[in-house]
Amino acid sequence: MTDVTQGRNHRAADTGPAAPNPYVESLKEALFTAVLVFLLGFLMVGYQTEVLQGKQMSYVTRYADVAWAVALMSAGRFLLTLTRFDRTLPALILGGLACLYLFGAGVIGVLELPIYESLFVTPDPLQPDTLPFEQPMVNVIFGLGALFVFAASARTRRRKTVGGQTIEVREAAEARQASFARNFSGILGPILIVLALVIPMKPWGDRQLVDSLVLVMTYVMLGWGLNIVVGLAGLLDLGYVAFYAVGAYTYGKLSTTLGLNFWESLPLAGAMAATFGIALGFPVLRLRGDYLAIVTLGFGEIIRLILINWQAFTGGPNGIGNIAKIDFFGIPFERNPAEGTMAFHTLFGLEFSTTQRVVFLYYVIIGLALITNFVTIRLRKMPIGRAWEALREDETACRALGINPTNTKLTAFAIGAMFAGFAGSFFATRQGFISPESFTFIESAVILAIVVLGGMGSQVGVAVAALLLIGLPEVLRELSLYRMLVFGGVMVLIMLLRPKGLLSYRVPTILYKDRKKKVMAPTPGAAQ
Amino acid sequence: MTAAATTHLADNTLLEVERLTMRFGGLVAINDVSFSARSRQITGVIGPNGAGKTTLFNCITGFYKPTVGRLLLRGPGGQPFMLERMDGFRIGQKAKVARTFQNIRLFPGMSVLENLMVAQHNKLMHASGWTVLGLLGLPVYRHAEEAARDLAVSWLERIKLIHVADEPAGSLPYGDQRRLEIARAMCTEPVLLCLDEPAAGLNPKESAELSALLLSIRDEFGIGLLLIEHDMSVVMGISDHIVVLDYGSKISDGSPLEVRNDPAVIRAYLGEDEKE
Ligand SMILES: Nc1ncnc2c1ncn2[C@@H]1O[C@H](COP(=O)(O)OP(=O)(O)OP(=O)(O)O)[C@@H](O)[C@H]1O
Numbered sequence A: 001m002t003d004v005t006q007g008r009n010h011r012a013a014d015t016g017p018a019a020p021n022p023y024v025e026s027l028k029e030a031l032f033t034a035v036l037v038f039l040l041g042f043l044m045v046g047y048q049t050e051v052l053q054g055k056q057m058s059y060v061t062r063y064a065d066v067a068w069a070v071a072l073m074s075a076g077r078f079l080l081t082l083t084r085f086d087r088t089l090p091a092l093i094l095g096g097l098a099c100l101y102l103f104g105a106g107v108i109g110v111l112e113l114p115i116y117e118s119l120f121v122t123p124d125p126l127q128p129d130t131l132p133f134e135q136p137m138v139n140v141i142f143g144l145g146a147l148f149v150f151a152a153s154a155r156t157r158r159r160k161t162v163g164g165q166t167i168e169v170r171e172a173a174e175a176r177q178a179s180f181a182r183n184f185s186g187i188l189g190p191i192l193i194v195l196a197l198v199i200p201m202k203p204w205g206d207r208q209l210v211d212s213l214v215l216v217m218t219y220v221m222l223g224w225g226l227n228i229v230v231g232l233a234g235l236l237d238l239g240y241v242a243f244y245a246v247g248a249y250t251y252g253k254l255s256t257t258l259g260l261n262f263w264e265s266l267p268l269a270g271a272m273a274a275t276f277g278i279a280l281g282f283p284v285l286r287l288r289g290d291y292l293a294i295v296t297l298g299f300g301e302i303i304r305l306i307l308i309n310w311q312a313f314t315g316g317p318n319g320i321g322n323i324a325k326i327d328f329f330g331i332p333f334e335r336n337p338a339e340g341t342m343a344f345h346t347l348f349g350l351e352f353s354t355t356q357r358v359v360f361l362y363y364v365i366i367g368l369a370l371i372t373n374f375v376t377i378r379l380r381k382m383p384i385g386r387a388w389e390a391l392r393e394d395e396t397a398c399r400a401l402g403i404n405p406t407n408t409k410l411t412a413f414a415i416g417a418m419f420a421g422f423a424g425s426f427f428a429t430r431q432g433f434i435s436p437e438s439f440t441f442i443e444s445a446v447i448l449a450i451v452v453l454g455g456m457g458s459q460v461g462v463a464v465a466a467l468l469l470i471g472l473p474e475v476l477r478e479l480s481l482y483r484m485l486v487f488g489g490v491m492v493l494i495m496l497l498r499p500k501g502l503l504s505y506r507v508p509t510i511l512y513k514d515r516k517k518k519v520m521a522p523t524p525g526a527a528q
Numbered sequence B: 001m002t003a004a005a006t007t008h009l010a011d012n013t014l015l016e017v018e019r020l021t022m023r024f025g026g027l028v029a030i031n032d033v034s035f036s037a038r039s040r041q042i043t044g045v046i047g048p049n050g051a052g053k054t055t056l057f058n059c060i061t062g063f064y065k066p067t068v069g070r071l072l073l074r075g076p077g078g079q080p081f082m083l084e085r086m087d088g089f090r091i092g093q094k095a096k097v098a099r100t101f102q103n104i105r106l107f108p109g110m111s112v113l114e115n116l117m118v119a120q121h122n123k124l125m126h127a128s129g130w131t132v133l134g135l136l137g138l139p140v141y142r143h144a145e146e147a148a149r150d151l152a153v154s155w156l157e158r159i160k161l162i163h164v165a166d167e168p169a170g171s172l173p174y175g176d177q178r179r180l181e182i183a184r185a186m187c188t189e190p191v192l193l194c195l196d197e198p199a200a201g202l203n204p205k206e207s208a209e210l211s212a213l214l215l216s217i218r219d220e221f222g223i224g225l226l227l228i229e230h231d232m233s234v235v236m237g238i239s240d241h242i243v244v245l246d247y248g249s250k251i252s253d254g255s256p257l258e259v260r261n262d263p264a265v266i267r268a269y270l271g272e273d274e275k276e
């Protein structure tokens, strides 16, 4: 709190005599919050019932937790109110420190780094831990609160310094941000690709890491596929996972009934998903905005319910098992291949190892994802891609120009669905087992979050977002219970700090001056 | 779509509006209006606010289905179209009617040049073999795209926006956006261009330039123009023929001079003045 008093002396000069003193106002707010938190939290937090020896009910008191909650909440309220009066520095510093402490301790603790012991754990057995609360979740909640305070002050500060008074200033700032995003992506994109290609190799390669990255890359591919629908065509599709499921089940059925291998099934799975995209899209694409979102969400659920209930064909809730694992273009990865066939390791004269299959899977998904990316970039520069973006910007104007809106949207839907189908059959061959549980709404939400977070239409942004949203929870496995919480918090934060996504920019699809590359700040898509 | 028209279009008639009525519930926005427009002519449509001018455009361009009436158009190559039976986008695609909007409707996040490329969508889709050939990078498509780009660039030079070709359309000043919207409509290579208040919000100098642009479009491309305009100096100065609407009904129809001296028109406009 010392910072605050210093801040007061420092700022006193520019407070008008009639204006309410920001510090007094903030203190009032903080006191009010303290009372409120105390009243609400005293019984709920302060006492916890416990069953003693399986029979008796008892309770333990947690007064310290109540005190911590009251203190932290009112401090947060105080800082936020100050921010409202444009006194952002205390919130920035204290919020930032609190974030660092809470998350730093949490992350270090979860990773069980030795430094945790020395930094955060005091030897006193009565106070085992210097984090304010016993339950990690409560710490995470307060961490998010601190993040919020930090973000709000950072935002207010930026608005004050960057300006926003005039449209020109704001546009210039947006253009600067976009051109930064572009330059940054231009550097980051190739680096990420090179990194992705070398990571499984010997000195770094580690089976667990590669396995996690396979998952991340699957989501990168799904994000790029959905980006066509949401980012380019501006169609808010909340049922994207349905096409992922169609692809997975297509391969599952083809593999278990007809014995087709992955490579034979891949085009069929894509075609099947695209067909579903057209079939589902046709009746719903006349709807706009929110209505479209609701109906696609419904269709996603319908597909899942069909998978659960059509026992005879889909195996119901038990799903489909024994799906053929991936093979090296017809050559299996097996220790003891069937009579008369060659296995991968004998062909290449290697020791048998299950890692070989994982690494191959990794390169397959990298290849599929890069194809998705490449096709998207090409499509954007085709008339169809321009029409997608034009539809996102103004459907009425498109009609007046003679563009068939239904067909144009359908192609976006179908192509997006096709890539989901590819990813789905990859998922099936990787898991060897699929069930409706893998295709719930939350998957659609995660994929959409990746697209929005990355910056709609930004290919590198989507990859970074997938790495953040899928990779981080993989790294912090212990935190998995609170994963959705952190996930929500990060989303809120990014939307506060970069409302258009992490790396959002738009380069025109055709240039008058070829040499000088232009960058523009993207307009918010219809879907936002 | 090409169902033989039972009414024969007179030789140089481009658009024949016959007994057009448009009702919204109980409100009659257009009441039994008939007139015709010709190629190589600018047909002005004037009338007080709420007279039904924009509604008339919306009927012609397929945004509304007329309650009653016929809209007969001599499309490209003299082919007749019954616009009242066509889907909105087909009117732009097949019958080649282009329009601008009273509230400008550009693609604000796309560049100026891209706006003009989108206008050539159907031509380019065809050339790209519905994207398949284009994806493969075949020269057929590359040549078509070059040609489309040249057309766009020539329009940008004509409307003096070539220096901002790569800027987002939404960042242009108002007057430039108006001209860009006209150029975009022209890039669809229409036979009939419908302009909804193109001079609104322009200063006198810009209005004069607009008049010159519209006259040059009429003379150079030989197409017909339908022009809704409140700015009398523009509409009286360049129209070959003017239709006056009031409360959905046609109250006058003739040359600018005839219309200006028509007592019904004077009454309609003075009545408007008294209210204000
Ligand atoms: N979609 C609609 N639903 C109901 N009423 C409508 C609709 N469109 C137009 N109207 C009504 O029809 C009448 C004519 O409107 P219109 O927009 O055609 O006038 P206008 O002549 O273009 O006027 P202005 O000069 O102000 O642009 C108005 O009373 C308007 O409220």
Ligand SMILES: [Mg+2]
Pocket: B053, B054, B055, B102
């Ligand atoms: Mg109007």
